[in-house]
Amino acid sequence: MAYDIDKEDLITLYPLETLQKFASDFLLALGASEEETAILVDGLMTASLWWHPGQGQGLEKFFRFHMQVTNGGIVPNANMTWVKEGPSYALLDAAKGFGYVSGHRAMAKAVEKAKVTGIAMVGVRHSNHFGIAGYHALHAAKKGLIGWSFTNAKAEMAPWGSAQVVLGTNPWGIAIPRKDTHAIVLDMALTMSGKGMMRWLMNEGRPMPESWALTPDGQTTTDPAAAMLGPLLPIGEYKGYGLSLITDVLAGVMTGSLFGMSVFQDDTNHDVGHVMMAINPTAFMDQADYDTRLEQLVAEVKGAPAIDPKRPVILPGEVEFQRMGEREANGVPLSRETVEKLRALSAEVNVNCPL
């Protein structure tokens, strides 16, 4: 299932460079440093190239950034500090800075350490929404390492058997480097779906799978409206609940951030925690052997015949990289509603809007 946005005529395509320049101007105006701006623009452009406008991960983030910079929830050019460091670990205090930036620095540190020791884990405390989990994992893969990013998030999932939300969707990104081609990038929440997709189905008047969410009193339903205030359901039922709990132990409890029902509740202090892990395959195996063996596995996977011949088997991330290529060539979609809001916001913060 996918957003049918491409069918709509409420979408305009813009050249990537136009959005890059606009994002850079906007973030500098918010007070981000040059380095932060470069990281943020790269992250937001990747989101714009990979994902659909309705998913809110591209320039739509500007509204939240502006709101939180204004209320003190995000501190541009924050004084982030390394509070712990050892051979294969480190802990970054993000000091309420941008999540994209703290996540980027943490993964860079994890990669640096894993190259020496084989594997490393870097935690981040007192952070904000870090964007796309798979994007952070991809940073490691671009350096030839396996990347794995975890974050906690606002409570939207109930412990299995309850309808009271305690745990987040707690997204994971895992990226596996491949020779001469895009990495395998799995980017996933630990819930079957999210409120955004449910809202879209509701607006379209369509039912949702019963496995997605419960009503607030814990009943199953296929009506997205009936479940909008209820808990999202975890992948694999009690299994996804366990994975979300463990993610909160790593990203929340162990880093010193908020966790459980407290995280992401106060817009002036989200206090999200992340964990970035990098694994060096060449610690275990020669690069050439690893490459050959990985391509053998990929060939077996991609060689599996499709149930529906029109939908061949794809690797995690393959759709996103294909979309990226198309958009780099043809332009990046923005909804007209977003464009109008971005124009108004640009005027408010005195930034030239090229849209």
Next chain:
Amino acid sequence: MAYDIDKEDLITLYPLETLQKFASDFLLALGASEEETAILVDGLMTASLWWHPGQGQGLEKFFRFHMQVTNGGIVPNANMTWVKEGPSYALLDAAKGFGYVSGHRAMAKAVEKAKVTGIAMVGVRHSNHFGIAGYHALHAAKKGLIGWSFTNAKAEMAPWGSAQVVLGTNPWGIAIPRKDTHAIVLDMALTMSGKGMMRWLMNEGRPMPESWALTPDGQTTTDPAAAMLGPLLPIGEYKGYGLSLITDVLAGVMTGSLFGMSVFQDDTNHDVGHVMMAINPTAFMDQADYDTRLEQLVAEVKGAPAIDPKRPVILPGEVEFQRMGEREANGVPLSRETVEKLRALSAEVNVNCPL
């Protein structure tokens, strides 16, 4: 859903000590060393205390051990060697030895290294079925570290969108240490269920959830018989497919074991791969703070009201530890069919059978 074995009168309870002694005698007779025997007995007893007889993880393993030791698939007292080692990684060649033993040694090494460096990952190649994933993870938790075990396994899952099996259920065990009480232990396959549970439902004449498995030609079904030769379905649909693929990259591709469709196909050479990871929470946070914060999260989770008041929210592993306590007090269940087969096998290998 659970096996209803406790209702059946085909079960006999035996004192734990009786089974321990029997297992020890049997394994020594197969040629296992004293050290291997101690590891194997501990693993098999944990399985017997945690799981149900029909799940085949307790003394039922004897039949497979005997078969594979006889045909050369398992080499007792194998000459396992460390083929790679660095600050936070190592790679063990299990030389076709017992999977319980190689997994145990690998996790012990991961713990030893993670205590120094913060996190460590140890791979195992040329191994056999390692028993319960959560059991290996628990070893780390017993030392105060977070343990995470991965293994590849026989292809029973299709890439999402195909019905051809390429990937295994590739179980994970994750254990989180808690102060003064049992660890949180998540032990899970990356499929919604397994063939054993489907076979049980089939024999009971009961339907299965549509999310469990497909027919061999890729149709959905609630008839376990119709899906017995088809692929198991992953947790979270394409998400579980991605997790299984990534697990095979870590445990199969990266360790130098078989992977994809090749692993576990030949009883004389399963060539399974495992990966053991240990994370030291005290690298990131003082022990007392970690303990306090973890118990706060546990309290939030366990405080969530149950939808069905008779089924309160539980932590991963809680059922198993409760069952363990009951069985240590009252005896360990074995089905009469298993007991009869164990008597015959004991006679064959000249071991006294106390059952």
